[in-house]
Amino acid sequence: MISPEDIHLLKLLALHRANKDFVGITTSQIGKEMGVSQQTASRRLRRLLNLKLVEVRRNGRRIAVKLAKRGVDLLKKEFIDYQRIFELSEYVEITGEVVSGLGEGRYYIMKEGYYRQIKEKLFFEPYPGTLNVRVYPKDMQKIETLKTLPGICIKGFVSEGRTFGNVKAFLCTINGKDAALIIPERTHYTDIIEIIAEKNLREELNLEDGTPVEVVVFL
Amino acid sequence: MISPEDIHLLKLLALHRANKDFVGITTSQIGKEMGVSQQTASRRLRRLLNLKLVEVRRNGRRIAVKLAKRGVDLLKKEFIDYQRIFELSEYVEITGEVVSGLGEGRYYIMKEGYYRQIKEKLFFEPYPGTLNVRVYPKDMQKIETLKTLPGICIKGFVSEGRTFGNVKAFLCTINGKDAALIIPERTHYTDIIEIIAEKNLREELNLEDGTPVEVVVFL
């Protein structure tokens, strides 16, 4: 499996910008920077290659290394750990702007299975609709971090012959107004987050598509 | 010396909040989470103890662990590495608010030794004074990261029998206006950053103490 040494080398390569493109480097140099012999550096690099964490190109005797997607993902996971350690205090600030959804939020919220749990666990009766916010790129990492946290679990259920999955919720404020951030447990990568609240947020906060908002999420 | 395994364990303990306070934990649990035996976990923990990276308390047979300052610092250094990999693209955004300085910025800028280098390396003749900005806590980590980067080096010199140290500069904009961020090489921890520009920024940008500003630093 993947060892801390593997991550150490991956990080070292990424600091040489190998996460962006192929970077020429020698095994002696790697060894020097890691405090091990050239031979060990060579072996470890081939280990990363076998684990499909890096790609290696050869120009004659020299090599150029680039992190594979899997390698970059692994480092991102590490990064998220450190963010959890140092950045997540009591709350996280997320900025973005209002966008239109497909109106399906209303359907989900009104399902009895979700509605009852929202009342019980989030302590408010939700307005039947969600506010969609497109998160600015600079705050996307925070969303990824939130996905790794437990939050408040709204359990899934089966109804009308289909499965409604678990949903994670975080109490938050949006432009100062109490609300909750909703994250489906199984979700594809997206920069859209969904907010629910007791009242219609578009009306209460005078929001239109494109209006910038600040969401403060409590952990 | 400190190995990647040591960092791995330190991080694991920090994820259990051992960076904040003593946390009760067993060596079996550590072993399980690290994918090694209880014996190895015990040995590695004692290794961290010897390296003075953690403090260990005993309650009878049980132990409680807390990261020592040295351990927290080590993890912070790791975190900064990951920030360099993922966050520093071409620029960093830093937000804060204007505060009053002691007027000493003027004295330093006007020293011939600094003034000439600023003209040559930053490509503008600086207004004789600095704008002090108190950085919001959420962006402080970025300052720490900047301190680890080379930037543009303004070399120190000796004049009037005293030493003027090296200073690091980064080209930036403040509220859209071209300027430069100045960081003395040897500086104590502070949330105040100093900005210089061609004109008086307070006048040009209509700034008063407490005015929020956005500084975009180019790397």
Add this chain to the structure above:
DNA sequence: ATTACTAGAATTCGAGTAG
């Protein structure tokens, strides 16, 4: 100059177990 193989040395592992 490189990378990377072999082989013996050095280190690290975990089972067994004491306290």
Add this chain to the structure above:
DNA sequence: TCTACTCGAATTCTAGTAA
């Protein structure tokens, strides 16, 4: 239960060196 010791086994190291 816990932690942590001993010791033989397993792994990982580097020197030497081929290509």
